[in-house]
Amino acid sequence: MLKLSQWIDSFKPAGGPPPRTLGAFMKWALAGAWPAVFGAFALSALAGATEAGSALVLGMLVDTAAASGDIFQPVNLAVIAGALLFFLALRPITFGLSAAANSIVIQPNVMPLVLSRLNRWVLGQEVSFFDDDFAGRLAQKQMQTARATTEVVSEFVNVVAFALASLFGSVALLGAIDWRVASLLTVWLIGYFALIRYFIPRVRAMSKDRANARAMVTGQVVDTITNVKTVKLFAHDHHEDRAALSAMEVFRGKALDMGYLSAKFRLVLMSWAGVLPVLLIGASLLLMRSGQASAGDIAAAGAISLRIAQMTGWVSFTLMGMYGNIGEVEDGIRTLTPHRRIEDAPDAQDLSVTGGEIRIDGLKYAYGRERGGVQGIDLTIKAGEKIGVVGASGAGKSTLVSLLLRLYQPEGGRIMIDGQDISHVTQQSLRSQIGMVTQDTAMFNRSARENIKYGRPDASDAEMKRAAEAAEADGFIQHLQDFAGRKAYDAYLGERGVKLSGGQRQRIALARAILKDAPILILDEATSALDSEVEASIQSALDHAMEGKTVLAIAHRLSTIARMDRIIVMDDGKVTEAGTHTELLARNGAYARLWARQSGGFLGLDAAE
Known part of the structure; x- marks a missing residue:
């Protein structure tokens, strides 16, 4: 016989959406x-x-x-x-x-x-x-x-x-x-x-x-x-x-x-x-x-x-x-109760990633407006290919990433991964196959261990620590201590990770992505908060994290993506140029102008000194 306190299943899921x-x-x-x-x-x-x-x-x-x-x-x-x-x-x-x-x-x-x-x-x-x-x-x-x-x-x-x-x-x-x-x-x-x-x-x-x-x-x-x-x-x-x-x-x-x-x-x-x-x-x-x-x-x-x-x-x-x-x-x-959600299709299956090829056909999304977002993008990223994405703010780079993660529903076109339309697979399985490090790195007010293991909660402590070491995060984590006296990997990071510097937060996010080890990796200004010395020190970790994966890397600092297999330039929601770093410089177009502006600025500073 059930106890009085158990007559109601306190956490039973509801059927369907909440009525209005x-x-x-x-x-x-x-x-x-x-x-x-x-x-x-x-x-x-x-x-x-x-x-x-x-x-x-x-x-x-x-x-x-x-x-x-x-x-x-x-x-x-x-x-x-x-x-x-x-x-x-x-x-x-x-x-x-x-x-x-x-x-x-x-x-x-x-x-x-x-x-x-x-x-x-x-x-x-x-x-x-x-x-x-x-x-x-x-x-x-x-x-x-x-x-x-x-x-x-x-x-x-x-x-x-x-x-x-x-x-x-x-x-x-x-x-x-x-x-x-x-x-x-x-x-x-x-x-x-x-x-x-x-x-x-x-x-x-x-x-x-x-x-x-x-x-x-x-x-x-x-x-x-x-x-x-x-x-x-x-x-x-x-x-x-x-x-x-x-x-x-x-x-x-x-x-x-x-x-x-x-x-x-x-x-x-x-x-x-x-x-x-x-x-x-x-x-x-x-x-x-x-x-x-x-x-x-x-x-x-x-x-x-x-x-x-x-x-x-x-x-x-x-x-x-x-x-x-x-x-x-x-x-x-x-x-x-407003219904503002992206639902899985009734017959949605789990995404099966065999190689990681991404094909984008006529992709459109303008946030319900006439302009903005992305406008008719056609792009194929081969399995294991590493693509750099550059462009001015508002060019549509982050929108492209959000659509790939299916955080928004396209207003036109489609995205295929290994031949599977992502609108016909479960969102859970899609996002489980994509690792991501963002510029605005989100941290929970939990321990450093929990934040890193968010990439793969069932990982062992040894695996978690190896990921932190690969992301050059273990050194500063060992010196953490919170208000309750918890230390190192047990220390809490504060709301949104406020107790860490921007670079430290990004290194924990990198450790999280390394631990997740997903076949597709998105780097959205992943090293923007790192100084050049730290970036150089974790470049080998990044190379290791990207090995064998399909990579989409967004960066304003062009030196971080010059080594990519291919670079695409976005402007006003469209892809305007595509090619290797050398090919784009030779074309003397938008990418070449961006490169000249950045390298010229650095050279001018060196000359002044």
């Missing part, structure tokens, strides 16, 4: 958890029904005492025993089971269930989805939506089910006393629900605005902290403080709007709650005066009216929070 409407989203987010939710709902409803039962038992005791003059007479022992059993056993057990269902089954499991599904979905979005937003804001939206969904479910189970059962039980009990008393409660309930219907949509809308403003504060603060070195270098502490305060002021305004509405909501509902005891107790007293109600009936009606009046404040406050959370869920849906 509230009801459908909740169904998607909670798929697999509904039996447990309904079970908890039933237990909470049972606990609510015992509230009406409490008034019934109390009324029976009062009537028994009034009839016999002494409640403790032997003839009344059954009534007393029943009351004791109810209050000391049945009621506590019912409430205990309801509490356990909510605190053990629902709350600890729904949060990770929803968060894991949202995180999987967001990770699958295309790169432009992340480029268009704050990283901190997206993380905040995931946490916000998962937390708010959990709160909605928990409050629905813990409060709504309890309150509804308690109210229906109360109406039934009062109906047994006199239909006119039950009618008064029904009229009061109609007014109560009318007030809720008026206020709740406003709470929902304001909560959505408040959640969005809160996420903007988080995004602003995280963006500043992520770029704190730039803030310091430009002495813009006050500028960033003003930007954060501006976002906080918007959030404060939204929170105040919510506060004013909340206070008004509570005042109106508590005033209406005060009407109920007057109605029910007053009506019961009139009935007793005419001999149509007993003292026990008045006690039961009084207990019910006071309990419902007290519960009104609790329920209204909870409903306000519940609909506030619904507003936050809807805000998260708006941000997280």
Whole structure:
């Protein structure tokens, strides 16, 4: 038998994409958890029904005492025993089971269930989805939506089910006393629900605005902290403080709007709650005066009216929070659920690389615009060939690489690897066959060991260390120490590797690529952060890493690609020249001009010295 804590599979994947409407989203987010939710709902409803039962038992005791003059007479022992059993056993057990269902089954499991599904979905979005937003804001939206969904479910189970059962039980009990008393409660309930219907949509809308403003504060603060070195270098502490305060002021305004509405909501509902005891107790007293109600009936009606009046404040406050959370869920849906992803084809197969030939036919991608990106590129890179790519910024070099990695979907043309169209293979298998070192090297705030093993997580420590030595990274890694006292390969590198220099980050990235040992290698300004001495020292490592591989190397420093088998020159998204270093110089075209400009600049500097 499963434990209570295992009734919900907390990390079960969801089927399909998250819907964009509230009801459908909740169904998607909670798929697999509904039996447990309904079970908890039933237990909470049972606990609510015992509230009406409490008034019934109390009324029976009062009537028994009034009839016999002494409640403790032997003839009344059954009534007393029943009351004791109810209050000391049945009621506590019912409430205990309801509490356990909510605190053990629902709350600890729904949060990770929803968060894991949202995180999987967001990770699958295309790169432009992340480029268009704050990283901190997206993380905040995931946490916000998962937390708010959990709160909605928990409050629905813990409060709504309890309150509804308690109210229906109360109406039934009062109906047994006199239909006119039950009618008064029904009229009061109609007014109560009318007030809720008026206020709740406003709470929902304001909560959505408040959640969005809160996420903007988080995004602003995280963006500043992520770029704190730039803030310091430009002495813009006050500028960033003003930007954060501006976002906080918007959030404060939204929170105040919510506060004013909340206070008004509570005042109106508590005033209406005060009407109920007057109605029910007053009506019961009139009935007793005419001999149509007993003292026990008045006690039961009084207990019910006071309990419902007290519960009104609790329920209204909870409903306000519940609909506030619904507003936050809807805000998260708006941000997280847009379908901006590149899906594998239904019949996609794993890529099989036998040689590594890359053929590009009529490739087009302009980021949805008329110009930019790449425009009709035709290029064949033979298996094992090493190609250098040069061109001015914005010429389309990085776009070409991104399309090869299928980070974007081509707007025209295709890319073939060993005769396989990459749009018909799985993205996972495609990227597993490509190693890459970029100019803006990404590091995780994890140990140096974990960062290098990201290239091949199942590699042994010995293999990892050999890769680091080949990339000339072992020397500085041995001297690393973080704030927690971890040293060498165990030392954490800080967020995005901020504790390392640019050259050190690139050498770890090279070690990662060497360890991955993929048949296709992309070097995107891979040595841009290295000084000439270090670059020369790892050239043999680069040569070793490129041996037997198909290589695409982008560089502005032409000396780093002059030894490539072939060089292509890109301009305005097109390939304008192609050939060896010697052939391109002899052609006296764009490449020759770039070479002359770089070497001439160096020669001029030497002459001046």
